[in-house]
Amino acid sequence: MNRQHALIFIAMTIMVDNVYGSCLQVKILSAHSVFDKTQDVAVEVQYNNTSNYTISIYKWCLPNNELNDPLFKVTSNNVPVNYIGPLVKRREPTIEDMIPLEPGKTKIIQARLSSAYDMTMTGIYSIQYDMPTERVVFKHARTFENVLFRTISKRHSGLESNNIQLIIEGRSNIQREQNKNMNVIRRAATLSYVSCSITQKSQITAAVSWALQYADNSFNYLNKTKPSGRSRYKTWFGRFMC
Structure with a gap:
């Protein structure tokens, strides 16, 4: 593929990205x-396709009540x-x-927020759906050549909803308490031996x-390293989504 064709593909992908982002409305x-x-x-999330074609959404962005991804931007008293x-x-x-x-x-x-976000403090919470479009919508740009994919993937567009405020x-949060308990257990753990x-x-x-x-x-590694271009875990799991 020559440079001119590559630039055309990139331009087409940017157009696709803008179209998907503008045609899928979230409320x-x-x-x-x-x-x-x-x-x-809990909040109700509405995905509305305003285009004339079918849009494919990743299943994990359509949870059954419980969240498996940080789909929302949440603040409490602006924190x-x-x-x-x-x-x-x-x-x-x-x-x-x-x-x-x-x-x-x-x-x-329906998405339950209180089990996935730290709401241990009383206050006014501001909640907004906020995800990069490429993490929500499948785009055919993912089938382009790897060299183009790396270039395209650096460009991010956001899929944002309206902002609501709740008192x-x-x-208490079970997940937060479990994380705290695990840290305490690890610090306090000692070894014991029998007939050694x-x-x-x-x-x-x-x-x-x-x-x-x-x-x-x-x-x-799993929390801080982007999988793109990395060799770890490919044998077990295959290629990761960026």
Whole structure:
């Protein structure tokens, strides 16, 4: 492929990106404006296809109540609220990972926020759906040559909804408490031995030290490293979605 063709493909992809971003409209609604600590904080998310063609949406952006991705930007009293729900490292998506949204149709889902965001503090929470378009909508640009894909993937456009404000009473969060407990357990953990020789105790101590190092490396890699261009885990899982 020569330079002229490459530039044409890039221009076409930018146009596709803009079209998808503008034709898929997202709106969020809440049945209540005030939530006490006994109520789950949930919102209704509406995906509306305003185009004349079918748009394919990734399944994980259409959760069944529980979130598996930080789909929302949440602040409390103008301070960002941490997402503490699951973070999934996914392989390159296939057609089975898509849900079609036909022209003029609307897809409505319920998303529970209080289990995935740290809402332990009482305050006024500002909530907005906020995701890069390429993380929500499948675009045919993903089938272009790798050299173009790397160039195109650097360009991000946002898919944003309206912003709603809710008064939320602080509540405990199981995920937050579990994370805190795991940190305490790890710091407090000590080794005990039964009928072990001095050599065996030394070997066990070294093995635990290496295991903790492996776990830390894996955790840091999966949370901080973009998979594009990396060789790790390809044997087990194949290519990851960027």
